[in-house]
Amino acid sequence: MRSDSKKVTFTQAARRAQIVTAAIEVIAEIGWAQTSIRKIADRVGVAMSAVLYHFGNKDNLVDAIIEEMYRSALAAVAPAIQAENTSAGKLAAYIRANIAYFDSHRTQLAALAQLGAGYQPTDGRRFDELGMTEELREELAILDPNSILVAGQQDHEFGDFAVGSMSMALRGAVNAVVEKILREPDFDAHAYGEDLVDICSRVVAVQR
Amino acid sequence: MRSDSKKVTFTQAARRAQIVTAAIEVIAEIGWAQTSIRKIADRVGVAMSAVLYHFGNKDNLVDAIIEEMYRSALAAVAPAIQAENTSAGKLAAYIRANIAYFDSHRTQLAALAQLGAGYQPTDGRRFDELGMTEELREELAILDPNSILVAGQQDHEFGDFAVGSMSMALRGAVNAVVEKILREPDFDAHAYGEDLVDICSRVVAVQR
Amino acid sequence: MRSDSKKVTFTQAARRAQIVTAAIEVIAEIGWAQTSIRKIADRVGVAMSAVLYHFGNKDNLVDAIIEEMYRSALAAVAPAIQAENTSAGKLAAYIRANIAYFDSHRTQLAALAQLGAGYQPTDGRRFDELGMTEELREELAILDPNSILVAGQQDHEFGDFAVGSMSMALRGAVNAVVEKILREPDFDAHAYGEDLVDICSRVVAVQR
Amino acid sequence: MRSDSKKVTFTQAARRAQIVTAAIEVIAEIGWAQTSIRKIADRVGVAMSAVLYHFGNKDNLVDAIIEEMYRSALAAVAPAIQAENTSAGKLAAYIRANIAYFDSHRTQLAALAQLGAGYQPTDGRRFDELGMTEELREELAILDPNSILVAGQQDHEFGDFAVGSMSMALRGAVNAVVEKILREPDFDAHAYGEDLVDICSRVVAVQR
DNA sequence: GATGAATGAGTGTTCATTCAT
DNA sequence: CATGAATGAACACTCATTCAT
Numbered sequence: 001m002r003s004d005s006k007k008v009t010f011t012q013a014a015r016r017a018q019i020v021t022a023a024i025e026v027i028a029e030i031g032w033a034q035t036s037i038r039k040i041a042d043r044v045g046v047a048m049s050a051v052l053y054h055f056g057n058k059d060n061l062v063d064a065i066i067e068e069m070y071r072s073a074l075a076a077v078a079p080a081i082q083a084e085n086t087s088a089g090k091l092a093a094y095i096r097a098n099i100a101y102f103d104s105h106r107t108q109l110a111a112l113a114q115l116g117a118g119y120q121p122t123d124g125r126r127f128d129e130l131g132m133t134e135e136l137r138e139e140l141a142i143l144d145p146n147s148i149l150v151a152g153q154q155d156h157e158f159g160d161f162a163v164g165s166m167s168m169a170l171r172g173a174v175n176a177v178v179e180k181i182l183r184e185p186d187f188d189a190h191a192y193g194e195d196l197v198d199i200c201s202r203v204v205a206v207q208r
Numbered sequence: 209m210r211s212d213s214k215k216v217t218f219t220q221a222a223r224r225a226q227i228v229t230a231a232i233e234v235i236a237e238i239g240w241a242q243t244s245i246r247k248i249a250d251r252v253g254v255a256m257s258a259v260l261y262h263f264g265n266k267d268n269l270v271d272a273i274i275e276e277m278y279r280s281a282l283a284a285v286a287p288a289i290q291a292e293n294t295s296a297g298k299l300a301a302y303i304r305a306n307i308a309y310f311d312s313h314r315t316q317l318a319a320l321a322q323l324g325a326g327y328q329p330t331d332g333r334r335f336d337e338l339g340m341t342e343e344l345r346e347e348l349a350i351l352d353p354n355s356i357l358v359a360g361q362q363d364h365e366f367g368d369f370a371v372g373s374m375s376m377a378l379r380g381a382v383n384a385v386v387e388k389i390l391r392e393p394d395f396d397a398h399a400y401g402e403d404l405v406d407i408c409s410r411v412v413a414v415q416r
Numbered sequence: 417m418r419s420d421s422k423k424v425t426f427t428q429a430a431r432r433a434q435i436v437t438a439a440i441e442v443i444a445e446i447g448w449a450q451t452s453i454r455k456i457a458d459r460v461g462v463a464m465s466a467v468l469y470h471f472g473n474k475d476n477l478v479d480a481i482i483e484e485m486y487r488s489a490l491a492a493v494a495p496a497i498q499a500e501n502t503s504a505g506k507l508a509a510y511i512r513a514n515i516a517y518f519d520s521h522r523t524q525l526a527a528l529a530q531l532g533a534g535y536q537p538t539d540g541r542r543f544d545e546l547g548m549t550e551e552l553r554e555e556l557a558i559l560d561p562n563s564i565l566v567a568g569q570q571d572h573e574f575g576d577f578a579v580g581s582m583s584m585a586l587r588g589a590v591n592a593v594v595e596k597i598l599r600e601p602d603f604d605a606h607a608y609g610e611d612l613v614d615i616c617s618r619v620v621a622v623q624r
Numbered sequence: 625m626r627s628d629s630k631k632v633t634f635t636q637a638a639r640r641a642q643i644v645t646a647a648i649e650v651i652a653e654i655g656w657a658q659t660s661i662r663k664i665a666d667r668v669g670v671a672m673s674a675v676l677y678h679f680g681n682k683d684n685l686v687d688a689i690i691e692e693m694y695r696s697a698l699a700a701v702a703p704a705i706q707a708e709n710t711s712a713g714k715l716a717a718y719i720r721a722n723i724a725y726f727d728s729h730r731t732q733l734a735a736l737a738q739l740g741a742g743y744q745p746t747d748g749r750r751f752d753e754l755g756m757t758e759e760l761r762e763e764l765a766i767l768d769p770n771s772i773l774v775a776g777q778q779d780h781e782f783g784d785f786a787v788g789s790m791s792m793a794l795r796g797a798v799n800a801v802v803e804k805i806l807r808e809p810d811f812d813a814h815a816y817g818e819d820l821v822d823i824c825s826r827v828v829a830v831q832r
Numbered sequence: 833g834a835t836g837a838a839t840g841a842g843t844g845t846t847c848a849t850t851c852a853t
Numbered sequence: 854c855a856t857g858a859a860t861g862a863a864c865a866c867t868c869a870t871t872c873a874t
Binding site: 660661662672673676680681682 | 863864865866867868
Binding site for chain 5: 635636670671672674678
């Protein structure tokens, strides 16, 4: 009995993953507004109702998609930050790892951008709450540049500047890569990242 | 006769403006994906076919919406920049005027964000080309921070830094206000703007 | 007053004729199913409501179109038949004049074919009754080959054959040109007409 | 398993056939221009979307309708011709079988006439190409009187006459039955057919 | 575990017609 | 004499969802 259900769960998980992957590709290619369950199912090669069998409804599917995206981004970026000891190192790692991830995961990026702007859950939840477990939320905190900047100021590695605003501006500057890459596929994201590291170092530097 | 035709044109323009305004509100409130011509018409209080009578099809309506938005933004931001003499003044004016505009035109902003991500024209045009006349395109160039930064470096008012990347980062940092405001209506955009002016001044300052 | 109304009537008639002509062209080009009052008005260069001003509604417009077509065909074919003295001469003239008319009035032909198959009047009238005055109906009787064949048999110019069926078959054979021409614009209708004259002469010939 | 899938296919085929039949009836009754998917669905007793589920779009439905008509006509007429040995026999069989078919399949006939004149496929295809497989096209060649007339002349069973024009005239004369029957339901098509056999025999007869 | 059939709500668009001017 | 504005009905088509199998 147990082995049976395990086996079932395994194939089930595989199918779910397969569908989520296909969904991300479809969304990235044709945009969320044009994405339908049928098109996703077509890409997987199963019947439309099979998708609904696995996810119940469209909202649940989006939940799964977003969770998958967070996990993927987290796995790529968090280790790079944690590997650094100094705040300056962590800041540079944050910028570089994020931009490198964006550069190498354009499909997921495009899909996430589409969902972020175009998707509104049927139930009242806000977009940030989708695909979100308490555990995941904690882990994602690592990705917030705010904590890095605060730490850097507290141990006087960084000088005086408006932490909250700088954090927000930095996130904006980093995220600008997304639109840019999607519009200009040949954009040199790496060079931009290095420039951004330099620009930020001037801002956080201790003023003499 | 002339006054007659003017009157007619005026009436027509008024209705068109009324519909565009209503459309922007609807898009901002429920998102582009959920927006339909019928819902826009309902808000105006006319039949759905009246909207199509004035704009022919949905694409033309979006064209009109976007043109209206560009004009509105241009009228709000350009004069503030042009009123300044120094590059530093223009840079600060760019930041402040943009953020102030974002802060005071949230509905238009939300709608534009929705369209930018979710709308794909039926014909081949890219999003940048929508609602765009040659004349408008020229005027919009004024709003690009790149020209300000380049000028500042040329007359040695600014120091040495990666102009292209800084320009892009700045646009990203400014645009970050949009998402923030939409998510946190009480966000103090003005304070963020002042902080951003300060942060930027450090980056562009001549290094001793 | 009278001169006024006459003037009005004249321009009115001109406009009506102009609209009818345009309508025939449009129907021939895009088919009755795709024809709308707006498209007809566009071709004339007037507002859609101007067409309705002149004809009241779509049915009346079709009436006018069909009447115009009958008159045109009648004017082209009837004299040719009446110019002949013998039944054989009339029969040949019937065939030749009809086919020549079809060959040289393809637009009207295409339009008539479209209307004949696709148009159903809102009121109960049958298609034959459209655009039909009593006077016109009488004149049209001349175009029926049946009367020619009957006369030819009565004065023993023709031999023995089934008059009604031959008449119907002949009309069918003549009308076949319409479809053929519309499908193959280079079809040699004249040669077909001559062949048809020959074929018919065999059928009506007095058997020895 | 196999029986299962067969059953499914069978059900599907049955529904498709049911819809096609209903569509033919509707078209025959109210004309193609007035025919809508909804009206067809209403006749079947299903939702409009059910029709679209089975055929995808209106064009595909028309394709299926026309194919069905060709098959039906072919099955009725071809065997009768092939059963004859002489060219004269085949010619008479062609006329009689066609007219008998027209007489007994008025609904299909009316529908075909409607489609032939009023329907224009969305894609570029011409009307002849609709519902047409290569296999079907070959089989339909049997129905062309041209081949019968040519064969009759080659083995001197028939005399000298313009084969192409006679073939076209014959088709026209046969098809004339369609309009006649639709306008006069009590028309004696059989008698007309016999007359037509007689008329044709005179034309093709060897002249002494 | 997965599927095909079916549906109802909703979409953008076309159209003939009405009406005040 | 002619127009622009507006409308309601109809249209083909898409979609997420339900359900029996």
